Amino acid sequence: MNWIHSFSTSIGKKLQMAFTGLFLITFLVVHCYINAQIFWNDGGQKFNEAAHFMGTNFVIRVVEIGLFAFLILHIVQGLLLWAKNRSRRPIDYTVKAGNKTSPWYSRSMALLGTLVLLFLVLHLSTFWGPNRYAQTFGSGELNLYDKMKEEFVIPWVVGIYLLGVFALAWHLVHGFYSAFQTLGLGTHKYKNIIKGIGVAFSIIVPIIFALMPVAFYLHWLE
Numbered sequence: 001m002n003w004i005h006s007f008s009t010s011i012g013k014k015l016q017m018a019f020t021g022l023f024l025i026t027f028l029v030v031h032c033y034i035n036a037q038i039f040w041n042d043g044g045q046k047f048n049e050a051a052h053f054m055g056t057n058f059v060i061r062v063v064e065i066g067l068f069a070f071l072i073l074h075i076v077q078g079l080l081l082w083a084k085n086r087s088r089r090p091i092d093y094t095v096k097a098g099n100k101t102s103p104w105y106s107r108s109m110a111l112l113g114t115l116v117l118l119f120l121v122l123h124l125s126t127f128w129g130p131n132r133y134a135q136t137f138g139s140g141e142l143n144l145y146d147k148m149k150e151e152f153v154i155p156w157v158v159g160i161y162l163l164g165v166f167a168l169a170w171h172l173v174h175g176f177y178s179a180f181q182t183l184g185l186g187t188h189k190y191k192n193i194i195k196g197i198g199v200a201f202s203i204i205v206p207i208i209f210a211l212m213p214v215a216f217y218l219h220w221l222e
Contacts, residue, residue, distance in 0.1 A: 044145025119164020152216035172202035
Protein backbone atom coordinates (compact mmCIF):
# COMPACT_ATOMS: atom_id res chain seq x y z
CA MET A 1 0.00 0.00 0.00
CA ASN A 2 1.61 3.29 -1.11
CA TRP A 3 1.31 6.69 0.57
CA ILE A 4 -1.10 8.09 -2.01
CA HIS A 5 -3.53 5.21 -1.52
CA SER A 6 -3.17 5.43 2.26
CA PHE A 7 -4.14 9.10 2.31
CA SER A 8 -7.10 8.46 -0.01
CA THR A 9 -8.76 6.11 2.48
CA SER A 10 -11.23 7.32 5.12
CA ILE A 11 -8.56 7.01 7.81
CA GLY A 12 -6.08 8.87 5.61
CA LYS A 13 -8.55 11.69 5.04
CA LYS A 14 -9.22 11.94 8.77
CA LEU A 15 -5.47 12.12 9.40
CA GLN A 16 -5.19 14.92 6.87
CA MET A 17 -8.03 16.72 8.64
CA ALA A 18 -6.25 16.27 11.98
CA PHE A 19 -2.81 17.48 10.83
CA THR A 20 -4.15 20.43 8.83
CA GLY A 21 -6.52 21.30 11.68
CA LEU A 22 -3.69 21.42 14.22
CA PHE A 23 -1.64 23.58 11.84
CA LEU A 24 -4.56 25.99 11.47
CA ILE A 25 -5.02 26.05 15.26
CA THR A 26 -1.37 27.12 15.56
CA PHE A 27 -2.05 29.87 13.03
CA LEU A 28 -5.04 31.02 15.09
CA VAL A 29 -2.79 31.44 18.14
CA VAL A 30 -0.34 33.62 16.18
CA HIS A 31 -3.13 35.62 14.51
CA CYS A 32 -4.90 36.09 17.83
CA TYR A 33 -1.70 37.39 19.45
CA ILE A 34 -1.20 39.93 16.65
CA ASN A 35 -4.83 41.10 16.78
CA ALA A 36 -4.63 41.46 20.55
CA GLN A 37 -2.02 44.20 20.08
CA ILE A 38 -4.84 46.63 19.29
CA PHE A 39 -5.87 46.57 22.95
CA TRP A 40 -2.75 48.50 23.93
CA ASN A 41 -4.85 51.40 22.63
CA ASP A 42 -1.74 53.18 21.34
CA GLY A 43 -3.22 54.25 18.03
CA GLY A 44 -2.28 50.96 16.42
CA GLN A 45 1.50 51.29 16.76
CA LYS A 46 2.21 47.83 18.21
CA PHE A 47 -0.39 46.18 15.97
CA ASN A 48 0.99 47.77 12.81
CA GLU A 49 4.53 46.78 13.79
CA ALA A 50 3.45 43.15 14.23
CA ALA A 51 1.43 43.24 10.99
CA HIS A 52 4.42 44.72 9.15
CA PHE A 53 6.67 41.91 10.37
CA MET A 54 4.16 39.25 9.31
CA GLY A 55 3.71 40.87 5.92
CA THR A 56 7.37 41.42 5.05
CA ASN A 57 9.25 38.53 6.67
CA PHE A 58 10.35 36.04 3.99
CA VAL A 59 9.89 32.96 6.19
CA ILE A 60 6.39 34.05 7.18
CA ARG A 61 5.47 34.64 3.55
CA VAL A 62 6.61 31.10 2.67
CA VAL A 63 4.63 29.67 5.60
CA GLU A 64 1.67 31.69 4.34
CA ILE A 65 1.66 29.63 1.15
CA GLY A 66 1.57 26.44 3.20
CA LEU A 67 -1.21 27.90 5.29
CA PHE A 68 -3.43 28.44 2.26
CA ALA A 69 -2.60 24.96 0.95
CA PHE A 70 -3.51 23.37 4.29
CA LEU A 71 -6.66 25.47 4.54
CA ILE A 72 -7.84 24.33 1.12
CA LEU A 73 -6.94 20.70 1.92
CA HIS A 74 -8.79 20.92 5.25
CA ILE A 75 -11.92 22.28 3.57
CA VAL A 76 -11.87 19.77 0.71
CA GLN A 77 -11.30 16.75 2.95
CA GLY A 78 -13.97 17.96 5.37
CA LEU A 79 -16.52 18.24 2.58
CA LEU A 80 -15.53 14.83 1.16
CA LEU A 81 -15.94 13.17 4.55
CA TRP A 82 -19.28 14.90 5.07
CA ALA A 83 -20.51 13.81 1.61
CA LYS A 84 -19.37 10.24 2.23
CA ASN A 85 -21.20 10.09 5.55
CA ARG A 86 -24.32 11.47 3.90
CA SER A 87 -24.12 8.92 1.07
CA ARG A 88 -24.10 6.08 3.57
CA ARG A 89 -27.40 7.35 4.94
CA PRO A 90 -29.29 8.98 2.03
CA ILE A 91 -32.58 8.93 3.96
CA ASP A 92 -32.74 10.70 7.31
CA TYR A 93 -33.92 8.85 10.35
CA THR A 94 -37.64 9.13 11.02
CA VAL A 95 -36.90 9.86 14.67
CA LYS A 96 -33.68 11.71 15.36
CA ALA A 97 -31.81 11.03 18.57
CA GLY A 98 -30.47 14.58 18.70
CA ASN A 99 -28.06 15.34 21.52
CA LYS A 100 -28.58 11.92 23.09
CA THR A 101 -26.02 10.41 20.72
CA SER A 102 -23.87 13.44 19.85
CA PRO A 103 -23.90 17.21 20.45
CA TRP A 104 -25.40 19.36 17.71
CA TYR A 105 -22.10 21.01 16.79
CA SER A 106 -20.43 17.67 16.03
CA ARG A 107 -23.29 16.91 13.61
CA SER A 108 -23.03 20.39 12.05
CA MET A 109 -19.32 20.61 11.26
CA ALA A 110 -19.98 21.09 7.54
CA LEU A 111 -22.37 24.00 8.20
CA LEU A 112 -20.09 25.59 10.79
CA GLY A 113 -17.10 25.13 8.51
CA THR A 114 -18.96 26.79 5.66
CA LEU A 115 -19.80 29.80 7.85
CA VAL A 116 -16.15 30.05 8.90
CA LEU A 117 -15.14 29.89 5.22
CA LEU A 118 -17.50 32.76 4.32
CA PHE A 119 -16.06 34.72 7.23
CA LEU A 120 -12.53 34.08 5.94
CA VAL A 121 -13.48 35.21 2.44
CA LEU A 122 -14.73 38.52 3.86
CA HIS A 123 -11.65 38.90 6.05
CA LEU A 124 -9.18 38.16 3.26
CA SER A 125 -10.95 40.36 0.71
CA THR A 126 -11.18 43.25 3.19
CA PHE A 127 -7.73 43.20 4.79
CA TRP A 128 -5.23 40.63 3.53
CA GLY A 129 -5.96 41.01 -0.20
CA PRO A 130 -5.84 44.83 -0.40
CA ASN A 131 -2.71 44.92 1.76
CA ARG A 132 -0.84 42.38 -0.37
CA TYR A 133 -1.94 44.24 -3.52
CA ALA A 134 -0.67 47.54 -2.10
CA GLN A 135 2.65 45.90 -1.16
CA THR A 136 3.10 44.36 -4.61
CA PHE A 137 1.64 46.91 -7.01
CA GLY A 138 1.01 50.01 -4.94
CA SER A 139 3.09 52.48 -2.97
CA GLY A 140 3.48 50.25 0.08
CA GLU A 141 1.51 48.39 2.72
CA LEU A 142 -1.72 49.72 4.18
CA ASN A 143 -2.22 51.02 7.68
CA LEU A 144 -4.28 48.02 8.77
CA TYR A 145 -5.24 49.60 12.07
CA ASP A 146 -6.85 52.53 10.25
CA LYS A 147 -8.43 50.05 7.85
CA MET A 148 -10.06 48.24 10.77
CA LYS A 149 -11.33 51.54 12.16
CA GLU A 150 -13.01 52.19 8.80
CA GLU A 151 -14.55 48.75 8.39
CA PHE A 152 -15.68 48.00 11.93
CA VAL A 153 -18.09 50.91 12.15
CA ILE A 154 -20.26 49.23 9.48
CA PRO A 155 -22.98 47.22 11.28
CA TRP A 156 -23.29 44.39 8.73
CA VAL A 157 -19.51 43.87 8.65
CA VAL A 158 -19.41 43.62 12.44
CA GLY A 159 -22.42 41.27 12.35
CA ILE A 160 -20.79 38.91 9.85
CA TYR A 161 -17.58 38.88 11.88
CA LEU A 162 -19.45 37.98 15.05
CA LEU A 163 -21.38 35.25 13.24
CA GLY A 164 -18.12 33.88 11.83
CA VAL A 165 -16.46 33.92 15.25
CA PHE A 166 -19.49 32.16 16.76
CA ALA A 167 -19.23 29.43 14.11
CA LEU A 168 -15.47 29.19 14.67
CA ALA A 169 -15.95 28.68 18.40
CA TRP A 170 -18.29 25.71 17.96
CA HIS A 171 -16.18 24.33 15.12
CA LEU A 172 -13.18 24.35 17.47
CA VAL A 173 -15.06 22.74 20.37
CA HIS A 174 -15.46 19.57 18.31
CA GLY A 175 -12.44 19.86 16.02
CA PHE A 176 -9.78 20.42 18.72
CA TYR A 177 -10.41 17.15 20.56
CA SER A 178 -11.28 15.29 17.37
CA ALA A 179 -7.82 16.04 15.92
CA PHE A 180 -6.04 14.59 18.95
CA GLN A 181 -8.41 11.63 19.01
CA THR A 182 -7.67 10.85 15.35
CA LEU A 183 -3.94 10.89 16.10
CA GLY A 184 -4.47 8.39 18.91
CA LEU A 185 -3.79 10.87 21.72
CA GLY A 186 -7.34 11.06 23.04
CA THR A 187 -6.87 8.12 25.38
CA HIS A 188 -8.84 7.72 28.60
CA LYS A 189 -5.87 9.06 30.58
CA TYR A 190 -5.65 12.33 28.65
CA LYS A 191 -9.21 12.64 27.32
CA ASN A 192 -10.52 15.06 29.94
CA ILE A 193 -7.33 17.16 29.88
CA ILE A 194 -7.42 17.56 26.08
CA LYS A 195 -11.14 18.30 26.13
CA GLY A 196 -10.64 20.90 28.86
CA ILE A 197 -7.84 22.63 26.94
CA GLY A 198 -9.96 22.47 23.78
CA VAL A 199 -12.97 24.10 25.44
CA ALA A 200 -10.79 26.83 26.98
CA PHE A 201 -9.12 27.46 23.62
CA SER A 202 -12.52 27.52 21.89
CA ILE A 203 -13.72 30.21 24.29
CA ILE A 204 -10.67 32.45 24.75
CA VAL A 205 -9.52 32.76 21.14
CA PRO A 206 -12.96 33.50 19.62
CA ILE A 207 -13.69 36.03 22.37
CA ILE A 208 -10.49 37.93 21.52
CA PHE A 209 -11.42 37.86 17.83
CA ALA A 210 -14.97 39.03 18.63
CA LEU A 211 -13.78 41.87 20.86
CA MET A 212 -11.79 43.33 17.98
CA PRO A 213 -14.73 44.55 15.84
CA VAL A 214 -16.84 45.27 18.93
CA ALA A 215 -14.11 47.51 20.41
CA PHE A 216 -13.94 49.60 17.24
CA TYR A 217 -17.69 49.70 16.76
CA LEU A 218 -18.27 50.92 20.32
CA HIS A 219 -15.31 53.33 20.08
CA TRP A 220 -13.38 51.78 22.94
CA LEU A 221 -10.17 52.31 21.00
CA GLU A 222 -8.54 55.44 19.60
